[in-house]
Amino acid sequence: MPxxxxxxxxxxxxxxxxxxxxxxxxxxxxxxxxxxxxxYGVFSPLEGFMCREDxxxxxxxxxxxxxxxxxxxxxxxxxxxxxxxxEVALVGxxxxxAIMNIEEIYSxxxxxxxxxxxxTTDIAHPGVKKLTEMKEKLVGGKITLVKEGKEEFDKYxxxxxxxxxxxxxxxWRDIVAFQTRNVPHIGHEYVQKTALTFVDGIFINPIIxxxxxxxxxxxxxxxxxxxxxxxxxxxxxxVLAILKTxxxxxxxxxxxxxxxxxxxxxxxxxxxxRDHAGVGNYYxxxxxxxxxxxxxxxxxxxxxxxxxxxxxxxxxxxxxxxCPHDKEHHVYYSGTAIRKxxxxxxxxxxxxxxxxxxxxxxxYDNPFVD
Amino acid sequence: MTEGKEEKGKYTTVSIPTPLAEKIKKRIxxxxxxxxxxxxxxxxxxxxxxxxxxxEEAFSKEDEEKIKERLRALGYLD
Numbered sequence: 014m015p016x017x018x019x020x021x022x023x024x025x026x027x028x029x030x031x032x033x034x035x036x037x038x039x040x041x042x043x044x045x046x047x048x049x050x051x052x053y054g055v056f057s058p059l060e061g062f063m064c065r066e067d068x069x070x071x072x073x074x075x076x077x078x079x080x081x082x083x084x085x086x087x088x089x090x091x092x093x094x095x096x097x098x099x100e101v102a103l104v105g106x107x108x109x110x111a112i113m114n115i116e117e118i119y120s121x122x123x124x125x126x127x128x129x130x131x132x133t134t135d136i137a138h139p140g141v142k143k144l145t146e147m148k149e150k151l152v153g154g155k156i157t158l159v160k161e162g163k164e165e166f167d168k169y170x171x172x173x174x175x176x177x178x179x180x181x182x183x184x185w186r187d188i189v190a191f192q193t194r195n196v197p198h199i200g201h202e203y204v205q206k207t208a209l210t211f212v213d214g215i216f217i218n219p220i221i222x223x224x225x226x227x228x229x230x231x232x233x234x235x236x237x238x239x240x241x242x243x244x245x246x247x248x249x250x251x252v253l254a255i256l257k258t259x260x261x262x263x264x265x266x267x268x269x270x271x272x273x274x275x276x277x278x279x280x281x282x283x284x285x286x287r288d289h290a291g292v293g294n295y296y297x298x299x300x301x302x303x304x305x306x307x308x309x310x311x312x313x314x315x316x317x318x319x320x321x322x323x324x325x326x327x328x329x330x331x332x333x334x335x336c337p338h339d340k341e342h343h344v345y346y347s348g349t350a351i352r353k354x355x356x357x358x359x360x361x362x363x364x365x366x367x368x369x370x371x372x373x374x375x376x377y378d379n380p381f382v383d
Numbered sequence: 384m385t386e387g388k389e390e391k392g393k394y395t396t397v398s399i400p401t402p403l404a405e406k407i408k409k410r411i412x413x414x415x416x417x418x419x420x421x422x423x424x425x426x427x428x429x430x431x432x433x434x435x436x437x438x439e440e441a442f443s444k445e446d447e448e449k450i451k452e453r454l455r456a457l458g459y460l461d
Contacts, residue, residue, distance in 0.1 A: 310432030
């Protein structure tokens, strides 16, 4: 099992801390999720929100100030009356409570942030849009979790110290992680099973949190995966658990971030597909593959996949590395086409989506985020 | 290979034998590496990462059993 990023699994939890006499600040559900991610080591080696030195190093070098790979700023924006040296209690909408020691308050350049992280300043990009809505100052400092939030999908919520024990108990040494924000179609299943052929187990780890309009609802994704695993996976070879964090849609940079997080859960391999964490046409379809060349010290092995498709001549699911036939014989897994069928109450063909998965999705009046 | 402005980072100078530097110069021709420094940095990062050791998580038997109990209750373990 790989060492956590930075060598040590961070654990910053103290349920006995008293917050009665300290200033309380309300934070969003997404920020509360990241508080728990820091506290439970999902974001190891981070121990709090980034101070300026780490923030700038991440922006310009895709590494923390100590040279460890890290590509996405984990920051807390706030512009009210707190000052350096204060201790505040951050209270999430979901009931999460954490104490933060305000080490540094600093300003930042939103345009530079957008250019570096999202490779665009286009306001139509959801990450850029969110950035423009952020406050003008960032606040850095260590946090300690006092109380975990309670949420709908907690039965799927595992922390890295739990997955590491789980994988050990299952006797898994090589574990491949699959990041998703979608319901599974046959193309996803083949990617996962191809990777699974070479390792001991697969860790299917959907992102639960703020998504963009038109994405599938979290509940639908989880139920669809439950159905897929129940009917088509060996029980001892697949684990489904959630990652509570928002999608940043930062494409290649987010692929590295996603890989680091899965390394912290104890995974040895990470599947990177086409246009990983992308949105619109802001990134090339395989930019998220190429960026891994810059990180020989990531500590988790990426497995790159190009798209799978159904070949009528082969009579099965293949990809461009193994199918010799022309495109006229291929049926591609278009998320948009599947979505359209589902919206029209039409069952997608079984060459595209498992019947059990489609039935789950179709049981919802509206399976999409409004 | 490296994104960003070099001047914003912290750098130091390391001496290597000139013949080695010449070999590296030839080795990186036509690759994505734009300097001997970027190649040496890459190789050293790779080497150091391969030597990374995990600090053992200090769970007592009791704590580990509690975690396993939760995993069983959630259906992750039999």
